Structure formats: C-alpha cells, structure tokens
Amino acid sequence: MRRKVTVVGAGNVGATTAQRIAERDYADVVMVDIVEGMPQGKALDLNQAGPVVGYEPNLTGTNTYDATSGSDIVVITSGLPRKPGMSRDDLLAANKEIVGSVTKEVAQRSPDSIIICVTNPLDAMCHVTLDVSGFPRQRVMGMAGILDSARFRTFLAWELGVSARDVTGFVLGGHGDTMVPVTSYTNVAGVPVSQKIDSTRLEEIVQRARDGGAEVVKLLKSGSAYYAPAAAVAEMVDSIVLDQKRILPCAALCNGEFGIDGLFVGVPVKLGEGGVEEIVEIELSDQELKDLQKSAGAVRELVDAMANL
Ligand SMILES: NC(=O)c1ccc[n+]([C@@H]2O[C@H](COP(=O)([O-])OP(=O)(O)OC[C@H]3O[C@@H](n4cnc5c(N)ncnc54)[C@H](O)[C@@H]3O)[C@@H](O)[C@H]2O)c1
Numbered sequence: 372m373r374r375k376v377t378v379v380g381a382g383n384v385g386a387t388t389a390q391r392i393a394e395r396d397y398a399d400v401v402m403v404d405i406v407e408g409m410p411q412g413k414a415l416d417l418n419q420a421g422p423v424v425g426y427e428p429n430l431t432g433t434n435t436y437d438a439t440s441g442s443d444i445v446v447i448t449s450g451l452p453r454k455p456g457m458s459r460d461d462l463l464a465a466n467k468e469i470v471g472s473v474t475k476e477v478a479q480r481s482p483d484s485i486i487i488c489v490t491n492p493l494d495a496m497c498h499v500t501l502d503v504s505g506f507p508r509q510r511v512m513g514m515a516g517i518l519d520s521a522r523f524r525t526f527l528a529w530e531l532g533v534s535a536r537d538v539t540g541f542v543l544g545g546h547g548d549t550m551v552p553v554t555s556y557t558n559v560a561g562v563p564v565s566q567k568i569d570s571t572r573l574e575e576i577v578q579r580a581r582d583g584g585a586e587v588v589k590l591l592k593s594g595s596a597y598y599a600p601a602a603a604v605a606e607m608v609d610s611i612v613l614d615q616k617r618i619l620p621c622a623a624l625c626n627g628e629f630g631i632d633g634l635f636v637g638v639p640v641k642l643g644e645g646g647v648e649e650i651v652e653i654e655l656s657d658q659e660l661k662d663l664q665k666s667a668g669a670v671r672e673l674v675d676a677m678a679n680l
Contacts, residue, residue, distance in 0.1 A: 373429070374398035374612055377442040377481070379473050380449030381410040381432065383594055384489055386417075387601035388446055389430060393417055395605070396426040397612055401438045403473075404449070410434065442481040444611060446604055447500065449473050450490035452595040453588050459491040459547055460673060464680050470496045471503050478504035485646040487607055488513040488622070489600065493546040495673040497622050497635040508624040509646040515546030516620025516637035517603035518596075522583035523552050526576045531567055533559055540564070541620050541653075542580065543637045544666030550637065551662040552577045556653065610642040623647045629660065631667045634674065 374397060378389045381404035389400045400417075402410040414432030421428035431438050439445070450466035453459060470490050477484065486504060488511070490496045497513040504511060519542035528535035540557035544550045554573060557564040565573065579586070587596040610617040621640040625631040628650045629638060641649040655663065 373427075374443045375401065375439075375441060376608060376612075377401045377403065377439040377445045377477060377484075379403045379439075379445065379447050379477065380490070381406075381413055382448065383452070383597035384600050384604075385446070385448040386413050387597050388448065388489075388604045389413070390417055390420075391601050391605040392608055393421070393426055393430055394424055395609065395612075398443070398608075399427075399429040399431070401431045401433065401442065403433055403436060403439060405434060407434055436476040436480055439477055440480040442477070442484045444487065444608055445477045445481060445484050446487045446489060446608070447473055447477075447496075448489045450496075453491070453584075455589055455592060457588075459493070459584075462491050463495060463673060463677060466490050466492070466496060467499055467677055467680060470499045474500045474503040478506065485510045485611055486512075487604060489604060491546070492673055494622050494635040494637075494670040495677055497624070498674055498677070501624060501635075508626070509648065511624070512607075512640070512642075512647055513546070513622030513635060513637075514600070514604050514607055515550075515622055516542055517606055518600050519546065519550055519552075519580060519583065519637070520620055521599055521603060523557070523577070523580035526579050527557070527559070527564060527568075530572070530576060531559060538564075541639060543620055543639070544663050545636055545670045546622065547666075547669055548581065549662070549666035549669045550581055551659060551666055552580055553653075553655065553659055555656055555659065607642060611644060611646065614644040616641050616643040616648065618642075618651055621647070623650055625650065625667070628652055629655070629663055629667075631664060634667050634670050636663070636667045636670055
C-alpha cells in the first residue's frame with residue numbers, strides 16, 4: 372500500500388515539500404491550509420504535473436483534517452515566516468498557537484504517525500508538538516540541521532571549487548544564532564576541511580552559514596527560504612519511508628545525550644521507519660561541546676518564555 376504524507380501549511384515551504392515528495396512517487400500527499408481554495412488549487416496544479424514528470428497524481432488539498440487520517444508522516448510548516456530584521460524567536464507567540472492547534476488535529480487522526488516540525492522557532496515548536504501530541508520522543512522531530520549543514524557545505528564547495536557532494540559537514544545545536552557548525556567533522560572527500568582552509572577564512576564561512584537564512588530573507592524582502600528547506604525535509608521523509616537509517620542532523624529530544632536533558636536540539640540522529648531510532652553521540656571537542664550546551668541554553672530560554680505566554 373502507498374504511504375500517506377500530510378503537509379500542514381501549503382505556503383512556500385509546504386507546497387515545495389509536497390512537490391518534492393510527490394515526485395518521489397512513494398506516497399500520497401495531503402496538503403492542509405486555512406486559506407480557502409489555495410491548497411486545493413496547488414494540489415490540482417501538482418496533480419497535472421504528474422503525467423509529465425512521471426508520478427501518480429494523488430495529491431489532495433483541503434482546509435479540514437479528515438483527509439489526513441492515517442498518515443504515516445506529518446510535516447508541520449504552518450505559521451508565520453520571518454520578515455527582514457526579525458529573528459526566528461520573534462515568531463514564538465503566534466506560531467505556538469498555530470502549531471499547537473494543528474498538532475491536536477493531526478495527532479487525533481494519525482495517532483501512529485511521525486511528525487516533522489518545520490515552523491520556527493524550530494526547537495521550541497518541537498516542544499509544542501511533543502507536548503500536545505503526547506507522542507514518544509522517537510516520533511517527534513524537527514528539520515533544521517540538514518538545511519544549516521547544506522548551507523555550510525555549499526559555501527565550502529564554492530570556496531574549494533569542488534563538488535558539493537564531496538563536502539560533508541554537521542551543523543548541530545538550536546536553529547538560531549547559536550547553531551554550532553562542527554568543523555572537526557567537516558571534510559572534503561575524507562580530508563578534514565581545516566587542512567584545506569585557514570582558520571580565519573573558515574570562521575568567515577561558518578558565520579555565513581550561521582547567517583544563511585537571514586541572507587535569503589534580506590534578498591527576498593518578503594518571506595524566507597523554501598527550496599533548500601523543502602529539499603531537507605524530503606531527505607528526512609526518504610530516510611523514514613525507505614527505512615534508510617541515514618545519520619542526519621535533526622532536532623531531537625535529548626535525554627542526557629551530550630549532557631543535555633529534556634530539550635530539543637540539533638544532534639546527529641539515525642532516522643528510520645521508527646523515526647529517531649538513535650541519537651548518535653559523536654565525540655566533540657571541549658569547545659564544540661560547550662557551544663552545543665550553550666545553544667541548548669538558548670532553547671531552554673525559549674521554552675521557559677513559552678510557559679509564560
Ligand atoms: N526549520 C527550518 O529550517 C525552516 C526553514 C524555512 C522556513 N521555516 C519556517 O516554516 C514556516 C513556514 O514558512 P513558509 O515560508 O512556508 O511561510 P508561508 O507564509 O509561505 O506559509 C505558511 C502557511 O501556513 C498557513 N497557516 C497559517 N496558520 C495555519 C493554520 N492554523 N493551519 C494551517 N495552515 C496555516 C498559511 O496560510 C500559509 O499558507 C515559518 O515559520 C518559517 O519560519 C523553517
């Protein structure tokens with residue numbers, strides 16, 4: 372039987388994610404949005420691309436949740452994006468309400484699903500989804516690290532004039548200004564990047580990766596990045612649907628791993644049909660571990676702030 376993937380929020384990230392998943396042709400896709408007619412129109416348009424691109428036209432657009440029943444995976448992208456000059460944290464109050472109400476709807480109808488949260492501020496929204504759904508921590512996660520790492524890998528590939536496919540790298544920590552590009556695990560075809568780029572230049576590239584989202588927001592003037600975010604979500608969906616057991620940086624609830632307790636933070640995760648099957652505790656330098664824990668502290672502040680909203 373074909374799988375079912377629901378994408379809540381049919382805006383920029385949601386609709387592009389739905390397109391990428393439909394093109395995989397392993398799942399039916401349901402798009403939900405509050406704007407009347409919009410998810411229906413986008414679903415119809417995407418269905419009509421099926422015969423040309425070569426996938427089954429099995430997308431549904433809706434303003435209610437009945438069609439989402441029995442989903443294997445739910446991707447939550449509903450909520451406000453950043454405007455120029457805004458930080459992700461400025462979205463906290465508005466998006467907490469939206470993500471909370473959406474989670475309630477989908478968790479009721481798809482009690483066995485795996486939920487991937489995308490809405491910002493990402494790590495805090497994962498807490499909302501976990502709390503409202505009551506799902507075990509293996510089945511609630513957030514997308515951020517793959518995107519942040521992809522930005523880092525892109526800039527490194529440009530710097531070295533090599534294929535981005537041969538550049539690996541992990542960006543861990545919260546999806547905010549304290550994210551932690553782990554240069555000790557970043558290499559080009561197995562060669563540590565520190566042997567190829569001097570530390571001053573590497574720090575500049577790290578900073579550009581950290582500011583990668585804001586750089587796009589500034590150029591777009593309205594809205595934020597969505598092509599790379601959607602690609603990153605689709606990579607997570609692949610790993611779950613196809614039980615690939617990829618090791619990918621994702622926001623997961625740490626229960627003691629890396630000395631972090633009870634917080635969603637970007638960490639290396641083994642992703643398979645069970646969701647977060649393992650948090651992979653790679654060895655970090657003292658400084659990297661300190662930076663990761665500092666980043667977790669920033670997530671803690673947001674979680675505490677949410678309690679007072
Ligand atoms: N985690 C990441 O790395 C990452 C990357 C990019 C974007 N984001 C975040 O993803 C979110 C979506 O970004 P976007 O660019 O797609 O924004 P967008 O404005 O294009 O789309 C958001 C959609 O959510 C819908 N929506 C609002 N409330 C809803 C509700 N209660 N139920 C259903 N739908 C609802 C809106 O109508 C809109 O269509 C933002 O919070 C953004 O900051 C996160």
